[in-house]
Structure formats: structure tokens, C-alpha cells
Amino acid sequence: MDIVRLAIHNARLTISALLFLLVAGWVAYQSTPKEAEPDVPIPMMYISLIYQGISPEDSERLLLRPMESKLKNLKGLKEMRSAAFQ
Numbered sequence: 001m002d003i004v005r006l007a008i009h010n011a012r013l014t015i016s017a018l019l020f021l022l023v024a025g026w027v028a029y030q031s032t033p034k035e036a037e038p039d040v041p042i043p044m045m046y047i048s049l050i051y052q053g054i055s056p057e058d059s060e061r062l063l064l065r066p067m068e069s070k071l072k073n074l075k076g077l078k079e080m081r082s083a084a085f086q
Contacts, residue, residue, distance in 0.1 A: 047071075059084040 007014045049063045064082045071080065 043076075056084040056086055 047067070049059075049067065051059060051063060054062070060082075064084055068080060068082060071077070
């Protein structure tokens with residue numbers, strides 16, 4: 001006898017098992033500790049430099065390159081991306 005026929009022939013047992021699983025899941029969910037604002041470290045840094053009136057090329061030369069040369073010495077840095085635009 002396959003499981004579908006067994007479930008159909010024993011409807012009370014099937015419904016009882018379903019209700020038990022629902023109640024057990026609800027109790028497990030309620031007893032799980034939760035935090036409103038958990039401390040999750042996000043390994044990313046965002047830096048924005050604004051200097052009005054210069055071209056993207058000048059911005060790259062005067063702002064991005066010096067900043068990148070200072071930041072590349074940070075311990076644990078794996079990747080660095082930068083963009084200059086107007």
C-alpha cells in the first residue's frame with residue numbers, strides 16, 4: 001500500500017499528524033530566540049567623495065588614486081572598486 005492510499009484510508013490519522021506538526025512547528029518558532037536588530041557584520045565599506053566642478057579624469061587623479069593608495073594597506077581587503085563621474 002503506498003503512502004497516498006494509506007493517508008486516504010486513515011483520514012483521522014492524517015489530520016491528527018498534520019495538526020501535530022503544525023502545533024510543534026508553532027511551538028518551535030515561538031521558543032526560538034530572536035533579536036529585533038541582530039548584530040550582523042557586513043564586510044563592506046562605502047566611501048563617497050564629492051568635489052564639484054572638476055572632470056571625471058581630474059577626480060580620478062586628484063581624489064580616487066590617492067584614496068586607493070591609502071586604503072590598499074587595510075588588513076583583510078580583498079577587492080576595491082572605484083568610479084569617477086560628473
